Amino acid sequence: MSSAVLEKVAGGADADGPWAVETHGLTKRFGESIAVNSVDLRIPRGCAFGYLGPNGAGKTTLIRVLLGLTRADAGTMSLLGYPVPRHRDLALARVGAIVDEPRFHGHLTGRQNLQILAAAREPAARGRISAALERVGLAHRADDRVSKYSMGMRQRLGVAACLLGDPQLLILDEPMNGLDPAGMHDMREMIHSLVAEGRTVVLSSHLLDEVERTCDAVAIVDRGKVIRQGPIAELLAGTSMEVEIDCSAPEAAQTLLVRENRGGRVTVREQGLAIALPTGTSHDAIAEMNRILVEGGISVYRLEVNQASLESWFLEVTSRLGSEE
Ligand SMILES: Nc1ncnc2c1ncn2[C@@H]1O[C@H](COP(=O)(O)OP(=O)(O)O)[C@@H](O)[C@H]1O
Ligand SMILES: [Mg+2]
Structure with missing residues (x-):
């Protein structure tokens, strides 16, 4: 055939x-x-x-x-x-x-x-x-x-x-x-x-x-x-993105953002702040954080948005799997 x-x-x-x-x-x-x-x-x-x-x-x-x-x-x-x-x-x-x-x-x-x-x-x-x-x-x-x-x-x-x-x-x-x-x-x-x-x-x-x-x-x-x-x-979709902000007075900056409750977890770093946000957070929402800081008297030197990569997700998944064993 x-x-x-x-x-x-x-x-x-x-x-x-x-x-x-x-x-x-x-x-x-x-x-x-x-x-x-x-x-x-x-x-x-x-x-x-x-x-x-x-x-x-x-x-x-x-x-x-x-x-x-x-x-x-x-x-x-x-x-x-x-x-x-x-x-x-x-x-x-x-x-x-x-x-x-x-x-x-x-x-x-x-x-x-x-x-x-x-x-x-x-x-x-x-x-x-x-x-x-x-x-x-x-x-x-x-x-x-x-x-x-x-x-x-x-x-x-x-x-x-x-x-x-x-x-x-x-x-x-x-x-x-x-x-x-x-x-x-x-x-x-x-x-x-x-x-x-x-x-x-x-x-x-x-x-x-x-x-x-x-x-x-x-x-x-x-x-x-x-x-x-x-x-x-x-x-x-279930992972986060991170905004890094270098600024003056990081602790005061953290207080400002937490008080305005813009969502995300705000942690203080040596040079400023790191903010973990849900993936898909809009650019406007991030610009708004910058505005709050500047109007609150904080100097912002650098602002960077890091999208979650498959790599960080992969490491997250595999390390979680490891800890379950
Ligand atoms: N012909 C084979 N005989 C014995 N073990 C094998 C043979 N082919 C692959 N393996 C074993 O199976 C596992 C998976 O190998 P492989 O499929 O080549 O992995 P990968 O392509 O992801 O690197 C390894 O532990 C490898 O040593
Ligand atoms: Mg192979």
């Missing part, structure tokens, strides 16, 4: 359902240790999703299980609505992945490497080579040997290889690893543009900052377990 016919039997190009990836109780053990511990993931379609956790948290192992490179010990999973392993072939026809570093033949050119990979795929893949090279910004270097490519160029060639299958879902294992800041910037832009085309990009990372900048939603994984997941904005 041709794959087109198989797709019809399974119900269209993609099976239904809102999730690009869904897992229930997914578990993978290596001997006594549990690398993936009863993971329930729901990755929405059409977003950039970060699988965030420190080295050794089980990110690569989860990806290998999803792709069928290693077997789960327990649990169920589906990719693009196809239950796997039952419909793995149908699912993987629409999935592109880079696990660990992408590997290429160094003595061949970027284009030749893609030609070899395309030959192993559906016939349409060959026709996508030029567009894929263009898409990742490698068209001008496509006929240079891969051994002359930088790490960033190899990563981009890896994404081009993924694009040969016109994937609905891309899974990238630590795509920022080994990249310099410019390479990270390019990779981030590329991920955004793939998502803008309606694709889903799942990336694993131990770099909090990169996930925060690149992804719409995130799952935080620690020792094999997903401890939080959801849209980044939603996860941050």
Whole structure:
């Protein structure tokens, strides 16, 4: 049976359902240790999703299980609505992945490497080579040997290889690893543009900052377990932002703000005040605090608003988890 016919039997190009990836109780053990511990993931379609956790948290192992490179010990999973392993072939026809570093033949050119990979795929893949090279910004270097490519160029060639299958879902294992800041910037832009085309990009990372900048939603994984997941904005909604104010007479300044009851916890610091406020406090409310201080005879030397980052939130969550043990 041709794959087109198989797709019809399974119900269209993609099976239904809102999730690009869904897992229930997914578990993978290596001997006594549990690398993936009863993971329930729901990755929405059409977003950039970060699988965030420190080295050794089980990110690569989860990806290998999803792709069928290693077997789960327990649990169920589906990719693009196809239950796997039952419909793995149908699912993987629409999935592109880079696990660990992408590997290429160094003595061949970027284009030749893609030609070899395309030959192993559906016939349409060959026709996508030029567009894929263009898409990742490698068209001008496509006929240079891969051994002359930088790490960033190899990563981009890896994404081009993924694009040969016109994937609905891309899974990238630590795509920022080994990249310099410019390479990270390019990779981030590329991920955004793939998502803008309606694709889903799942990336694993131990770099909090990169996930925060690149992804719409995130799952935080620690020792094999997903401890939080959801849209980044939603996860941050319960956290605070901080206003730092350098000023004269910090204690008098604190008294003024507390008396006016502008909300937030006001603490005195050496140079002035720190005020913890709910995320989303308006600029006007902060300007009002400044006015109260100035009209109360306080000199304000500096005022800075620090938004809660995913990093501070991540540290908060993990330290809270630690203290529960
Ligand atoms: N093939 C393997 N055999 C034994 N242990 C493994 C194997 N692969 C990974 N592990 C262990 O599983 C845990 C998770 O590893 P990994 O998935 O590579 O984490 P990450 O990608 O988050 O850094 C680690 O403790 C690692 O040592
Ligand atoms: Mg890894």
